[in-house]
Amino acid sequence: MIKPVSQMVDEANAIVDHMPAAQAKSLLGKEDVTFVDLRDVRELKREGRIPGAMHCPRGMLEFWLDPASPYAKPEFQSGGTFVFFCAMGWRSALSAKTAHDMGLDGVMHIEDGFKGWVEADGPVERD
Helix, strand or coil: CCCCHHHHHHHHHHHCEEECHHHHHHHCCCCCEEEEECCCHHHHHHHCECCCCEECCHHHHHHHHCCCCCCCCHHHHCCCEEEEECCCCHHHHHHHHHHHHCCCCCEEEECCHHHHHHHCCCCCECC
16 A cells, blocks of 8 residues: 555654744744745746745755755755745655755745745745
8 A cells, every 4th residue: 555645744844843824933034044845836936936045955864964966056055944845845844854854054944935925925026
């Protein structure tokens, strides 16, 4: 039997910090906080983005996190708090757990995703 993704999300949420978008809004603009947008580029173009968020396609996360990878991104080596988000909170839960498992400190995610951000009247910028 295949393990349901909902179970994987529940297991991730038991390990990593998470909060609703309404609460995460208070972290936007803080110097030591990086918002990490895991959504596909088509979602960003269609729905907009959180101002200042770093875009990290979900498929590149492990490669961008690993300092030994040729794809490593210095943003992930700088420390601070990383607030992962996706559309509805599932990809970000799994990604935050992966980042945590890889040793990245200060990882959390927005449990209701970009959808919750918009519903909480969080700022959105469009291309």
